[in-house]
Amino acid sequence: MTTTVFELSPLDTIVESEQQTKPLWRIELQDLARGFAGALFLALPLLFTLEMWQRARLIPAWDLALIIVLAYFANVGFVTFNGFKPKLARRAAWFDALTAMGIGLVASAVTLALINQLNTGVPGDTMIKLVLLEMVPASFGASLAINQLGSRSSESDNEYEDDFNPDIKKIIGTTLGAIMFSFNIAPTIETQIIGNSLSWWHIIGLVLFSLTVSSLLVFFAGFVERDNRRGVLSPKWLETLFAYVVSLIVSALLLWMFGYIDFGTPVQLVVPWIVTMGYATTVAGAAGRLIL
């Protein structure tokens, strides 16, 4: 039997939730409210960040368009593992990612207007870029609302994870975790200030400590039970090393996104900055492998 993508339930559809019946539309409004709360929870620090407002004025149009497209696919990943709907059966990753971006748009626009970053003195082009740029972390927050603020379903939420290749799951978890938890640090200039002040001994120390903390978090702290399925990345040292490489790539992408590096940036500047940012993305990526 075929199913269509565009199915519609009547407004008087009733579902059971927490041992009581509720109209489905009310549950959907709760989901949207949950997503909105998650959006603000993650994005508020960035909505108040000067570097984000500056970046919106300087970012090339094509870079911003690419970031929005990449953010959509990141949201698909976030919603697949988490989302803003407790019940797995009601999640539709491709659509929910889109809704998360809409929620992010609204949360960003309203907050920026309230803090007077959107006003008659700001050109329309700048306002659009500012809202779109801030939408990215806000949409991530909406997509991860359940992880951030609770309300997990008592049913298993891990059916998606069991269908993923264990190596793919580790890479995705590292990538999404690195993006999510490092986004607050990425736009700030402190990474460059720190990187410029480091000696090569500091850099080597950062690399080794990042690897150590990542391994500690994932393998020794015992936060969650590990997926015991074997894959190419099963050896702990290999998983830790590969996750670190992924985290450095995310670090570089974030620095590029906020205009701090490009292909013309000297290597002697890029390496310390990426390693400095990589400390945050490595810890965040390890958290992502645990949480997501």
Place this chain on the structure above:
Amino acid sequence: MSEANRTTEGQSSQDDADSGEDQDSRDASSQESDSSNKSSNSDGDSQNQTAQNQTHQDPPPTIVEWSARLVSLGAVLVLLGYVVISGFAATSPPTIETRVLLDEIEIRNGSWVVPVDVTNEGDVSVSDAEITLEVASADGTVVESESVVIALLGQGGTSSVEFWLSQEPEPDQISVEVGSYILP
């Protein structure tokens, strides 16, 4: 929080196992049953559910969620389209225009305060724009000069600055110049 959908009275659970038949059975039951519809949830076949759940929900969303989806899609596409089109548009280089607000010159704490609006009329934002105000005497000699650096001047953006001078400036003696700026 767990949710479970309840079956409509008179429907068999076998019918409800196929979500494609759900639509037909819902259509049929809406003609027979009372105003409230109840649909069943299939707990079996998690593999199919995993694949379908990328786009398919059980139960399908109501107009509320579909509205949220469509509004989100429209808003994102419109804004993204605007950004893409602006990327194709020809860009003019930064053009910094200055305007001395002569009627707002005043004395504060014994100094003469001269407000100036600085506007970037071009399509490219600049940073660290240096603006210099000079006051010249009748013979053209610069008697006083003050500079300010504007950290960020976005495209089409205006920044209001004030220069503090020790002497009262005559309007025709004031000149404002753009010294330098950094391109993105």
